[in-house]
Amino acid sequence: MIIKEKCNKRWMLQAVSVGLLILLASPFVYGQRTRLKPGFNLFSVQQDVELGRNVAQDAEKKLPMLNNARVDDYLNRLGRKLAGYAPGEKYPYQFKCVNDSSINAFALPGGFLYINRGVIEAADNEAELAGVVGHEIGHVALRHGTNQASKAQVYQAPLAILGGVLGGDSMGAYLAQLGAEFAVSSVLLKYSRDAERQADLIGTQILFDTNYDPIYMANFFEKLEAGKRGTDFFSSHPHPENRMDHINVEISKLGSYSRSRVNDTREFRDIKRLLKSLPAAPEQGEVQTRTSSGEQGTPSSQTERQEEPVSFCYHSFHAS
Numbered sequence: 001m002i003i004k005e006k007c008n009k010r011w012m013l014q015a016v017s018v019g020l021l022i023l024l025a026s027p028f029v030y031g032q033r034t035r036l037k038p039g040f041n042l043f044s045v046q047q048d049v050e051l052g053r054n055v056a057q058d059a060e061k062k063l064p065m066l067n068n069a070r071v072d073d074y075l076n077r078l079g080r081k082l083a084g085y086a087p088g089e090k091y092p093y094q095f096k097c098v099n100d101s102s103i104n105a106f107a108l109p110g111g112f113l114y115i116n117r118g119v120i121e122a123a124d125n126e127a128e129l130a131g132v133v134g135h136e137i138g139h140v141a142l143r144h145g146t147n148q149a150s151k152a153q154v155y156q157a158p159l160a161i162l163g164g165v166l167g168g169d170s171m172g173a174y175l176a177q178l179g180a181e182f183a184v185s186s187v188l189l190k191y192s193r194d195a196e197r198q199a200d201l202i203g204t205q206i207l208f209d210t211n212y213d214p215i216y217m218a219n220f221f222e223k224l225e226a227g228k229r230g231t232d233f234f235s236s237h238p239h240p241e242n243r244m245d246h247i248n249v250e251i252s253k254l255g256s257y258s259r260s261r262v263n264d265t266r267e268f269r270d271i272k273r274l275l276k277s278l279p280a281a282p283e284q285g286e287v288q289t290r291t292s293s294g295e296q297g298t299p300s301s302q303t304e305r306q307e308e309p310v311s312f313c314y315h316s317f318h319a320s
Contacts, residue, residue, distance in 0.1 A: 032253040034201050038088065038143040042150040043109075045089050048143060052110030055188070056094075059114070064282060066099040066117055074271050075115060075133075078126070082134050083111070085209040086141040086202065093140070095133070101281040103224060106189055107136040109145040117281045120272060123220065125264035130207055131217025138202030144195045145188040197240040204250045211261050214254070218247040 079095035091111030101118045113136050123129040207214040
């Protein structure tokens, strides 16, 4: 009986030891990945959402929205799956397609994301598209938009900030001002190279966690960098130094890949075929000309007079 108890204890000890070794050797060790947190911010999380929603409503009046339910539904399913693995606050993410052939995308505070039709058309598989969307989600999760606005406000009114004058009413007024001036100043989209690097790292982690190979994000950026069509993206997203190296280093921290990774889907290919069947999207220059002359471009060629010219500055990926 004593011998049997000793054997049982020895077996349990061995089992625990093996379990610990498996845990430590696991390819999905969260402790190895780069940890990032939002920086300095005068805004509350709820104000992020409020500001983003207000600016989104204005943006959709002035940008040539595709307004195709099937494409937007696909982007929302893909985007919300990715956003489920984003760190920090769980924002009410929404994703919509802009009928613009240039390769670009931008994210507003609070989770309002816009992906140009050109991004979908340029992506060779769903993983490449997911890389762009994951990068934009990184900006939302790390609150880069209101971080930039906060720094701008401190620069403009440091004494008010230090004196605690910027209370609820004042911040509300500043929110309204930001919304009204967004098309001119684009302060919410003026990200630094360091912010771009952080969004790359978050995007890499999100792709890994959602069972895509994150190398496709690096591949897509390399493809844009090598071709002329990438200039729209990079002109509004400052290109961080050694971007591919940073992404590859982060990939190495995430562990080995599951053999069941799915980097492309039939639905992605169906959406690409659908876009190909639609009238060609306008170039970015045409979009700016139409909006400044009062037209809102849509696939059905509907037009709507606008009171003021618009010049949205997309957040892009090219060296400046």
